[in-house]
Amino acid sequence: MIQDMHQSIEIIYLILSPFFKLFRHKKKKTCAFHPHRRYNLSSAFSLPSPPLPRWCSVPPSHTTGNSKKWRNFCAFLPATMATDFWTSTHYKQLLDQEDVDVVHSLDKERGITLEDFKLIKLHMTNYIVRLAQNVKVRQRVVATAVTYMRRAYTRRSMVEYDPRLVAPTCLYLASKAEESTVQARLLVFYIKKLYADEKYRYEIKEILEMEMKILEALNYYLVVFHPYRALSQLLQDAGMSDATQMIWGLINDTYKMDLILIYPPHLIALACIYVASMFKDKDNTSWFEQLRVDMNMVEKIATEILDFYDYHKTISEEKVNAAMLKLTMRM
Amino acid sequence: MSNRGNSSGSGSNSNISSSNRPEWLQQYDLIGKIGEGTYGLVFLAKIKSNRSKSIAIKKFKQSKDGDGVSPTAIREIMLLREITHDNVVKLVNVHINHIDMSLYLAFDYAEHDLYEIIRHHRDKVNQAINPYTVKSILWQLLNGLNYLHSNWIMHRDLKPSNILVMGDGEEQGVVKIADFGLARIYQAPLKPLFDNGVVVTIWYRSPELLLGGKHYTSAVDMWAVGCIFAELLTLKPLFQGQEVKATPNPFQLDQLDKIFKVLGHPTVEKWPTLAHLPHWQTDQQHIQGHKYDSPGLYSVVHLSPKNPAYDLLSKMLEYDPRKRITAAQALEHEYFRMEPLPGRNALVPPQPGEKIVNYPTRPVDTNTDFEGTTSLQPTQQASGNVVSGGQHVMPTRNVPRPMHMAGMQRMQQQQQQQNMAAYGLASQAAMGGGGAMNPGNIPMQRGVAAQPHQQQQQLRRKDGMGMPGYPQQKSRRNKESTEVKSPRDFTFEHLKSENAKTRYATFGNILLFTEITTFICLCFFETKRIPCFPRSTFIAFPSSKVTNS
Numbered sequence: 033m034i035q036d037m038h039q040s041i042e043i044i045y046l047i048l049s050p051f052f053k054l055f056r057h058k059k060k061k062t063c064a065f066h067p068h069r070r071y072n073l074s075s076a077f078s079l080p081s082p083p084l085p086r087w088c089s090v091p092p093s094h095t096t097g098n099s100k101k102w103r104n105f106c107a108f109l110p111a112t113m114a115t116d117f118w119t120s121t122h123y124k125q126l127l128d129q130e131d132v133d134v135v136h137s138l139d140k141e142r143g144i145t146l147e148d149f150k151l152i153k154l155h156m157t158n159y160i161v162r163l164a165q166n167v168k169v170r171q172r173v174v175a176t177a178v179t180y181m182r183r184a185y186t187r188r189s190m191v192e193y194d195p196r197l198v199a200p201t202c203l204y205l206a207s208k209a210e211e212s213t214v215q216a217r218l219l220v221f222y223i224k225k226l227y228a229d230e231k232y233r234y235e236i237k238e239i240l241e242m243e244m245k246i247l248e249a250l251n252y253y254l255v256v257f258h259p260y261r262a263l264s265q266l267l268q269d270a271g272m273s274d275a276t277q278m279i280w281g282l283i284n285d286t287y288k289m290d291l292i293l294i295y296p297p298h299l300i301a302l303a304c305i306y307v308a309s310m311f312k313d314k315d316n317t318s319w320f321e322q323l324r325v326d327m328n329m330v331e332k333i334a335t336e337i338l339d340f341y342d343y344h345k346t347i348s349e350e351k352v353n354a355a356m357l358k359l360t361m362r363m
Numbered sequence: 364m365s366n367r368g369n370s371s372g373s374g375s376n377s378n379i380s381s382s383n384r385p386e387w388l389q390q391y392d393l394i395g396k397i398g399e400g401t402y403g404l405v406f407l408a409k410i411k412s413n414r415s416k417s418i419a420i421k422k423f424k425q426s427k428d429g430d431g432v433s434p435t436a437i438r439e440i441m442l443l444r445e446i447t448h449d450n451v452v453k454l455v456n457v458h459i460n461h462i463d464m465s466l467y468l469a470f471d472y473a474e475h476d477l478y479e480i481i482r483h484h485r486d487k488v489n490q491a492i493n494p495y496t497v498k499s500i501l502w503q504l505l506n507g508l509n510y511l512h513s514n515w516i517m518h519r520d521l522k523p524s525n526i527l528v529m530g531d532g533e534e535q536g537v538v539k540i541a542d543f544g545l546a547r548i549y550q551a552p553l554k555p556l557f558d559n560g561v562v563v564t565i566w567y568r569s570p571e572l573l574l575g576g577k578h579y580t581s582a583v584d585m586w587a588v589g590c591i592f593a594e595l596l597t598l599k600p601l602f603q604g605q606e607v608k609a610t611p612n613p614f615q616l617d618q619l620d621k622i623f624k625v626l627g628h629p630t631v632e633k634w635p636t637l638a639h640l641p642h643w644q645t646d647q648q649h650i651q652g653h654k655y656d657s658p659g660l661y662s663v664v665h666l667s668p669k670n671p672a673y674d675l676l677s678k679m680l681e682y683d684p685r686k687r688i689t690a691a692q693a694l695e696h697e698y699f700r701m702e703p704l705p706g707r708n709a710l711v712p713p714q715p716g717e718k719i720v721n722y723p724t725r726p727v728d729t730n731t732d733f734e735g736t737t738s739l740q741p742t743q744q745a746s747g748n749v750v751s752g753g754q755h756v757m758p759t760r761n762v763p764r765p766m767h768m769a770g771m772q773r774m775q776q777q778q779q780q781q782n783m784a785a786y787g788l789a790s791q792a793a794m795g796g797g798g799a800m801n802p803g804n805i806p807m808q809r810g811v812a813a814q815p816h817q818q819q820q821q822l823r824r825k826d827g828m829g830m831p832g833y834p835q836q837k838s839r840r841n842k843e844s845t846e847v848k849s850p851r852d853f854t855f856e857h858l859k860s861e862n863a864k865t866r867y868a869t870f871g872n873i874l875l876f877t878e879i880t881t882f883i884c885l886c887f888f889e890t891k892r893i894p895c896f897p898r899s900t901f902i903a904f905p906s907s908k909v910t911n912s
Contacts (some may be wrong), residue, residue, distance in 0.1 A: 213434060216430065243431045243432055244431075
């Protein structure tokens with residue numbers, strides 16, 4: 033009996049511990065909601081850099097190639113990512129820009145244009161980031177969640193799958209997939225706290241139901257590769273370790289676009305390094321050449337990133353609200 | 364559409380859920396339940412469009428705690444969607460029933476698993492497994508594991524019941540690694556591996572885990588393979604430690620004791636990182652104090668120390684995980700280069716003269732439909748370990764609730780009885796082909812397949828089909844043989860009423876017990892100045908109160 037008691041105490045503690053956590057969070061003062069801070073133009077440079085991902089050694093089978101440089105590149109680029117990138121479902125699922133930029137017919141009926149579509153996805157990306165900051169998960173979880181959300185909307189309509197529910201659900205699912213589960217009730221708690229708007233309010237049950245629908249919409253492909261993975265090694269190799277923070281921020285911002293659905297993650301990382309080298313006026317041409325990647329592709333991505341920052345200046349709160357309003361409007 | 368589970372059942376099993384039956388179910392013919400575990404149930408089904416193809420469908424229950432899809436299911440889907448290999452079980456499809464929020468994983472069905480094969484040899488034919496079969500199984504197992512490890516996937520729950528072997532058909536005798544519920548990608552983890560709690564079933568758990576190592580590697584899988592290898596040779600689990608249940612850490616003194624008795628005492632000279640393992644330091648008098656005799660692994664496995672098989676085995680059971688042989692190295696080992704050479708069909712040796720052992724097919728409980736209508740027990744028993752090998756010793760942070768502890772014994776008995784009844788019915792139906800138990804006169808494809816093995820199956824039933832976590836089996840078998848004479852002694856109706864009474868009585872006691880202990884604990888926390896009572900309820904339901912304040 034005494035032993036049983038002992039067990040029970042541990043178990044009860046396990047059951048209750050989330051509440052303790054919640055209680056701690058509650059006491060903390062969280063900053064008020066500033067609508068203007070959401071689209072901070074220089075977020076690439078102001079975002080704090082999360083700790084870099086831990087790096088493991090490289091499986092020996094993947095280190096074959098010609099030059100030493102090339103070997104290095106092979107060693108820390110896609111081949112070393114969790115499963116082999118080139119055989120992964122992520123690689124097989126990469127889409128063309130034209131396929132991503134398709135507004136679902138149901139959404140079109142509500143008058144949602146391609147620009148609205150992109151705006152809503154951007155808005156929801158920010159929503160996920162905000163939520164994630166509160167429930168305290170790592171950047172990789174955020175990146176996975178945003179990828180899930182963007183992938184889901186290549187197949188599903190926003191009318192049927194309300195973004196305000198899909199966004200937190202994607203974060204919930206991503207936290208499970210990345211082995212750092214967040215309790216659904218914690219998410220619901222913070223949603224209530226962050227948004228006074230009734231339309232954002234969803235209950236645990238609805239999140240759990242949506243989780244299944246998202247799984248279905250993703251066709252059960254859950255492994256996502258991110259540009260962060262190889263970053264520190266790449267930067268060391270390029271002699272740009274001082275720009276780590278800036279590049280990390282740039283990569284974070286790429287999730288506000290659909291790049292992750294279109295290009296392999298290592299090219300996105302290289303494009304961010306490319307942009308950063310331009311800013312820093314550092315000539316990395318020879319380093320890039322040694323990598324034997326398609327530089328046209330890297331430049332194309334870099335241009336898209338720069339275009340995005342230009343476009344970003346034109347976004348206003350009203351535009352986003354108008355787009356969101358179209359979603360809710362009944363015809 | 365036909366629902367085999369119901370139509371061949373006892374008739375008392377009403378088809379409540381036919382109205383919410385999801386569309387995808389139409390493509391399968393359900394044959395019956397073949398297993399049960401913590402996660403849910405496993406069913407055998409056939410694809411309607413291709414009758415020759417059997418599918419094992421693993422149903423994940425929605426957890427009651429509001430946690431959505433279980434992390435076990437997420438891991439399994441995530442990994443199995445990415446990987447394809449001959450020696451890894453194939454995930455054919457995933458289905459969702461949105462109405463009851465359950466998730467179904469459809470796998471290629473494998474008729475045998477190592478647990479059943481070993482048991483068949485030990486208990487029925489009393490003969491060692493053919494060396495060709497042992498070698499082929501081991502080679503394929505290592506081949507699959509090498510693939511997983513080179514993709515940075517650690518299995519973390521290898522045991523005989525999780526190693527499947529394909530039955531008759533195109534892939535006959537091919538080994539498949541199954542149950543990825545504890546598996547995870549270990550490259551660049553966001554959280555330390557240790558956060559996942561206790562991994563690997565105790566008998567196959569490596570010494571670094573037992574001693575509390577937090578940064579374990581894929582070498583834990585190789586230790587398990589070593590244990591399985593020895594078990595294939597001797598038909599007995601190599602290290603049968605008594606598990607101390609419900610401790611939240613992986614340390615198990617008896618298991619270590621069993622290992623040290625066979626392999627000798629580990630030393631810091633041979634295993635330098637040993638000194639850093641938590642339990643090596645803390646449990647001085649137990650572990651370090653006790654002196655063990657010289658190692659005698661070869662006498663336990665009856666192999667000469669010069670035998671390459673022994674050499675390979677001892678390298679797999681190397682104490683130091685960094686010196687332990689890897690899957691890739693093991694595949695290159697001399698053992699696999701000498702006659703008999705390993706082959707793709709592990710069950711049938713290429714030489715025509717060799718005797719082929721006919722392994723029994725899996726028993727199917729045809730009374731249970733997809734909703735699991737006949738098996739509502741809230742216990743976490745695993746009967747036949749099918750796709751997943753059932754019960755994990757203690758899955759990720761899901762520490763068993765107190766009610767499981769208290770009610771375990773009685774629940775087990777009831778479930779056994781029920782299982783027995785179910786199997787009894789199933790075999791009657793199979794033999795009659797259209798008797799009283801099968802009023803619809805539906806052809807029983809399963810029954811035909813099972814007929815040659817009828818006798819064996821009945822024997823199997825007697826010595827405890829529907830067996831839960833592997834290490835407990837001995838005590839359970841004894842209990843069963845004294846209490847149940849033959850499955851035929853019970854009728855289904857009789858059992859049902861009997862069961863219902865005792866089940867609810869037990870349940871009530873457990874609930875009362877849980878309530879009281881909860882209350883006591885809450886009081887305890889209050890006294891420790893951890894606020895529990897009014898506030899915990901307050902915080903637990905923020906929707907109702909917090910928002911207005």
